[in-house]
Structure formats: C-alpha cells, structure tokens
Amino acid sequence: MERRKARFTYNRAGVAGWYGGRAYNIERFLYLLHRITGIGLVAFLFLHITLTSSRISHDLWLATESFLHTPLSHIGMLIVIAGLLFHGLNGIRLIINEYGFVLGKPARPVYPYRKVLRTKGPRALLAIMVVVGVVLFAAAIYEIAMAWGV
Numbered sequence: 001m002e003r004r005k006a007r008f009t010y011n012r013a014g015v016a017g018w019y020g021g022r023a024y025n026i027e028r029f030l031y032l033l034h035r036i037t038g039i040g041l042v043a044f045l046f047l048h049i050t051l052t053s054s055r056i057s058h059d060l061w062l063a064t065e066s067f068l069h070t071p072l073s074h075i076g077m078l079i080v081i082a083g084l085l086f087h088g089l090n091g092i093r094l095i096i097n098e099y100g101f102v103l104g105k106p107a108r109p110v111y112p113y114r115k116v117l118r119t120k121g122p123r124a125l126l127a128i129m130v131v132v133g134v135v136l137f138a139a140a141i142y143e144i145a146m147a148w149g150v
C-alpha cells in the first residue's frame with residue numbers, strides 16, 4: 001500500500017513554529033514574548049541561586065561584587081525587571097481572558113465567526129496592561145536611580 005502524505009504540515013513545526021510567518025497579530029507577538037521572558041527569567045533564577053548559594057572563594061566573591069556595581073550589571077537588572085513586569089502582567093491578562101471576564105456573553109457561532117480577542121474588552125485589557133507596565137517600569141527606574149545615587 002502506498003502511504004499518503006499529510007496535507008497539513010504546519011502543526012509539526014515544533015519550536016520553530018513560534019517564529020513562523022503565519023499571521024503575526026498582537027496576540028501572537030505577546031505569546032512569543034511571554035515564552036521568551038519565561039525562559040529568560042528561569043535562566044536568571046537558576047544563575048542567581050547558583051551564584052548566591054555556592055561556596056566560592058573570597059576573591060571570586062569580591063570579583064562578583066565589583067561586577068554588580070558596573071553599568072552593564074545595572075542595565076541587565078533593568079532588562080530582568082522589564083521581563084518580570086511583562087511576564088507577570090501578561091500572565092494576569094491571560095488568566096482574565098481565559099476565564100472570560102472581559103469577553104462578554106457567548107453568542108451562537110454563526111459564520112463569519114466573530115474574532116473574540118479583537119473585541120473591546122480584551123483590547124482595553126491589553127491597553128491597561130501596557131499603561132500599568134510603563135508606570136511600574138518607570139517606578140523601578142526611579143528606585144534604581146535613587147539606589148545608584150544619580
């Protein structure tokens with residue numbers, strides 16, 4: 001018997017499917033950024049726990065301490081804070097969307113189907129997430145600047 005080729009192969013893309021060129025709307029971009037920030041935060045957490053819990057020599061500890069007071073380290077901390085804020089706020093937005101608090105009443109599915117995530121509720125929630133994220137990031141920058149003595 002002859003084997004038939006699968007007609008739809010885009011579901012087999014795996015991790016490369018995150019970056020595919022299929023219909024990149026804002027939801028897909030937020031999905032990709034949510035995954036990237038999650039991986040970055042796990043890597044930061046692993047590195048942080050490894051460096052602070054291991055028994056290292058006093059000279060290595062002093063070298064690490066001196067690196068933590070460089071501008072490169074401060075920029076890295078701002079990137080970590082931005083990733084943490086985005087990941088947390090986007091996670092809250094996803095939970096609110098998942099439980100349907102802003103989606104409105106369900107309607108009978110009639111063709112052409114309504115794109116629920118393009119309605120007013122989820123878009124307003126996204127705008128609120130952006131505003132809260134910018135305010136919290138500005139507050140974090142102010143706190144870090146005060147700690148640096150700028």
